[in-house]
Amino acid sequence: MKMNKTEMVNGQMNAISNVYVIGDHDELKAMLQEQLSDSFDLKFITTSELKKVEAEIIIIASHGTSPADFTQIILAESPNSSIICVTGQEDFELLRNLNRLGVTDLFVIPGEELLLKERIEEMATNVQIVSQSLDQADGYKRGGGKVFSFYSGSGGVGKSLISSTFAQTLKLESTGKVLFIDLNLQFGGAEAYLGMESNRSIIDLIPVINELGEHHIRNVSETEENSELNVLISPKDAEMAEKITEDFVLRLIRASKRSFDFIIVDLPSWIDERSFIALEEANRIYYIMELNTVSLQVLKGVELLLNRLGIDSKDKIEIVLNYKAKDLELTQKDLERFVSYPVASEIRRDIKNVQSRINHGEPLRKEPQEKKLSPFSKDIHKWVHSMLK
Ligand SMILES: Nc1ncnc2c1ncn2[C@@H]1O[C@H](COP(=O)(O)OP(=O)(O)OP(=O)(O)O)[C@@H](O)[C@H]1O
Ligand SMILES: [Mg+2]
Incomplete structure (x- = not known):
């Protein structure tokens, strides 16, 4: 020394x-x-x-x-x-x-x-x-965790379902330490897709935010029982949500990077100072959208806003096309004419399987190398594996 x-x-x-x-x-x-x-x-x-x-x-x-x-x-x-x-x-x-x-x-x-x-x-x-x-800790790189923020300017487009299944798949299919952070502070929601309930929430980290360490995050997070994914649940209470500041989000993400290999952040579709930080801190932004004209217009609006806010996002954004189907209004060629971001994944519309799992309060993934995956889970599985390569 x-x-x-x-x-x-x-x-x-x-x-x-x-x-x-x-x-x-x-x-x-x-x-x-x-x-x-x-x-x-x-x-x-x-x-x-x-x-x-x-x-x-x-x-x-x-x-x-x-x-x-x-x-x-x-x-x-x-x-x-x-x-x-x-x-x-x-x-x-x-x-x-x-x-x-x-x-x-x-x-x-x-x-x-x-x-x-x-x-x-x-x-x-x-x-x-x-x-x-x-x-x-052998082989552990300081602050080396990768932050993937899931975002879209469009509501109800699959951000929470896709990000939570992505996190769970990543945990099941890799040896990495994975943390899922639900930053839908007012309404929450992602825990329902993971079949979880909790009295604890991200709010419980407020008293220790200035000295945040891995043990605090592990104590406050819930563990999804099938994958052992760590999940920081949002407070689902608008009044409590106000207590979360941008400084809190920054410190939380920085501390998570020191303790986890992958940090998956689910964001709401509006951008306030807190989601701004999560976008700025992200190594990659997965932008979820449908292939139609309205979604493209929204994406253009988001680009302008990010530029104005000074987030250098050009190299960070990858598109995730949700609700893939044959009869869509636009094709991928149309998309390429308007935006230059790579398409990371295409995910099929899979109402039957997705809905029945949610209704039963069960997550979409349960064990590693599952044989009978539904189309939705299969598409995410493929994406996670291509990302890990
Ligand atoms: N590929 C898909 N196949 C079937 N159902 C899907 C698919 N993607 C999303 N859904 C369903 O669409 C609904 C909205 O998804 P989700 O809550 O993930 O959207 P969101 O973008 O997070 O919404 P919000 O903007 O409200 O946060 C959910 O009921 C979800 O199960
Ligand atoms: Mg959501």
């Missing part, structure tokens, strides 16, 4: 990781150097160097509104870093912008140096705990 300045000063194993500083505010940077370099190994870098270093803690020291821009770059280039912002004066607008991006640590210096130091120490301790547990 490398020893750094703090360990040597204290003469004990009190690992304070490297602290990186980014930004164009020279005065603030000089102040940080003066105030912090006794306690931490400060490294000043540019955004282009971000990819090369594995920065655990990054302080942003920049002018005006640019801390938010720097934050976005860091989130994209180094998503596992903890971010702290420093500013020369109180700035509520900036605080609000940073909050929107999931950054809650903003310190005014001069003035709050002590608080800043304490916060870095706290973050460094967390980093140490995480890396210790990683050392013990």
Whole structure:
């Protein structure tokens, strides 16, 4: 293990990781150097160097509104870093912008140096705990989980049924750790497709959200009994749902990435700040749609909205065509003329089998390598296997 300045000063194993500083505010940077370099190994870098270093803690020291821009770059280039912002004066607008991006640590210096130091120490301790547990877990990559967000601008198009069956299939057919998160916060619903009931919900994570670890997620999630898929159920209560903030969603997804290999997120068809975060954090967005003109128009509208919100989605979206049938209004060729996203899967309309399972409160998948799969389950099975390759 490398020893750094703090360990040597204290003469004990009190690992304070490297602290990186980014930004164009020279005065603030000089102040940080003066105030912090006794306690931490400060490294000043540019955004282009971000990819090369594995920065655990990054302080942003920049002018005006640019801390938010720097934050976005860091989130994209180094998503596992903890971010702290420093500013020369109180700035509520900036605080609000940073909050929107999931950054809650903003310190005014001069003035709050002590608080800043304490916060870095706290973050460094967390980093140490995480890396210790990683050392013990073989082959485990930090924050390496993949987030697949299931979305559509159209309602009732199969998002919840497809995402929950996808998650269950993935759990049954792979050795990966899979977590399903139902972010239909007001009405819930996915648990019905998995044949589950629960008194627990994602709300129970609120008290621990700032120190969220795998054991919290496992305690609050329900386990689907056939596949042992972990499911975080939504509260189904509009009033409770209001308590879930965008910051909560960000922290939940980031923590899940550290503990699970695949995180499947089911979203409602409207975009608010919370689903925005789930789309932004996604490695892939599976966009569910029917092959018809209205759905295409909705998709075009969604593209505009995502662009306006600054979500770079072009490389992340894959289309999932639901209700495949012979007599559809449009063909895949028509689709290709309008959009350039790849089609990840086509899923057949399978009312009889799907409906009878739901009515009996049973999930669509029950065991690995099932022989007699219904057309719906078969299509998802095929998709999951092609994705795993
Ligand atoms: N391929 C399919 N075959 C048969 N039934 C399907 C298929 N896809 C979806 N359904 C049915 O369509 C209905 C709507 O599906 P679902 O709830 O998954 O949609 P959603 O997009 O999540 O809706 P919402 O926008 O309300 O969240 C459900 O009753 C579901 O069982
Ligand atoms: Mg739904």
